[in-house]
Amino acid sequence: MGELRGTHVPVLLERCLELLAPALGRGGRTIHVDATLGLGGHAEAVLEAHPQTVLIGLDRDTEALAHARVRLARFADRIHLEHAVYDELPDVLDRLGYPGIDGILFDLGVSSLQLDAPDRGFAYAQDAPLDMRMDQTRGVTAEEVVNTYGHPELARVLRVYGEEKFAGRIASAIIRERERARITSSARLAELVRESIPAPARRTGGHPAKRTFQALRIEVNRELAALETALPAALDTLNVGGRMVVLSYHSLEDRLTKAALADRVRSKGPVDLPVELPGTGPTFRLLSRGAELPGEREVAANPRAASVRLRAAERIDPDAEQQGRTDRERSRRRVKAMNQPGTGSVGSVGDRRAPGDGRGTDEEGEGT
Numbered sequence: 001m002g003e004l005r006g007t008h009v010p011v012l013l014e015r016c017l018e019l020l021a022p023a024l025g026r027g028g029r030t031i032h033v034d035a036t037l038g039l040g041g042h043a044e045a046v047l048e049a050h051p052q053t054v055l056i057g058l059d060r061d062t063e064a065l066a067h068a069r070v071r072l073a074r075f076a077d078r079i080h081l082e083h084a085v086y087d088e089l090p091d092v093l094d095r096l097g098y099p100g101i102d103g104i105l106f107d108l109g110v111s112s113l114q115l116d117a118p119d120r121g122f123a124y125a126q127d128a129p130l131d132m133r134m135d136q137t138r139g140v141t142a143e144e145v146v147n148t149y150g151h152p153e154l155a156r157v158l159r160v161y162g163e164e165k166f167a168g169r170i171a172s173a174i175i176r177e178r179e180r181a182r183i184t185s186s187a188r189l190a191e192l193v194r195e196s197i198p199a200p201a202r203r204t205g206g207h208p209a210k211r212t213f214q215a216l217r218i219e220v221n222r223e224l225a226a227l228e229t230a231l232p233a234a235l236d237t238l239n240v241g242g243r244m245v246v247l248s249y250h251s252l253e254d255r256l257t258k259a260a261l262a263d264r265v266r267s268k269g270p271v272d273l274p275v276e277l278p279g280t281g282p283t284f285r286l287l288s289r290g291a292e293l294p295g296e297r298e299v300a301a302n303p304r305a306a307s308v309r310l311r312a313a314e315r316i317d318p319d320a321e322q323q324g325r326t327d328r329e330r331s332r333r334r335v336k337a338m339n340q341p342g343t344g345s346v347g348s349v350g351d352r353r354a355p356g357d358g359r360g361t362d363e364e365g366e367g368t
């Protein structure tokens, strides 16, 4: 294992720390989960900023865990590093005896360790065996996918996970080639993809093999299925006031994140009722307006940040929110009643409280 420290710049680090700080720095011991520990860049900064925080770091890649363990050695008395897929988080928390957590970060996708490793097969720019498993201890490799899937299945993977317009042509080329000889190297696959794409299209949208490699990586690691299960489970484990930050690198990840958050920030009560029924109010509030993009300086300093989309949310107490909404509704009804002709409201309690009591307009933005 070589020395990797410093070769990886954590994406949107300052923003992640800023968003997590109110949850992790609220006094006493707090629990933070880094669901995608990687080389431990974000985790190290969290542990430095919050001396009372215990870190649970997950990664499905044993090599990444080994590097992170060295990097985080000085925090050994308050870290648990676990070889796990992030949808296994509830089991990990059970086993470690932590019923709730205060912060969680998902920094999705591949690490620089995986991309730059000459033997892992993630990069179309380097020739390597077609592996692409983040967890090299289990699962099928990209070589098996490329050499065994039928045409419709291959084309679907490339179209859906790679958003590849020429998915059918690439799948046909793969099948023709493998009838001649098994496809075993990333360079051969990259070349096949390049040859299958019409010349004018090769000149746009980056390297022609980029989308195919992304699609195969997602398929090999079942990335979207794991994320779809992991996000709601992670939201469930957060204590009130706890915060989740997600960094996505392609639209499929971001769409799943958006959907998981949307489900928690909206009311599930009947739309025509003026007040929330118990248990139907939002359980989270969004901390980001839409998806936050990186600034120009961030991208210049760290090209891997170019495609990042950040979303974040905080768990709220639905009962406290419910009380706030009920008070607001009562106040609105009082104001409305006072403005009815002939109500003779001068000097009433409502008159003193309603206009300019500083609550109405602030509260209009609540819950978003």
Ligand SMILES: C[S@@+](CC[C@H](N)C(=O)[O-])C[C@H]1O[C@@H](n2cnc3c(N)ncnc32)[C@H](O)[C@@H]1O
Pocket: 008, 009, 010, 011, 035, 036, 037, 038, 039, 040, 041, 042, 043, 058, 059, 060, 061, 064, 084, 085, 086, 087, 107, 108, 109, 110, 111, 112, 134, 223, 226, 227
């Ligand atoms: C972009 S890197 C994280 C980098 C990290 N934030 C840092 O600062 O070093 C993503 C990591 O998540 C891991 N990973 C991806 N999908 C995972 C999953 N479903 N479960 C657990 N780890 C996963 C990868 O193995 C990789 O090491």
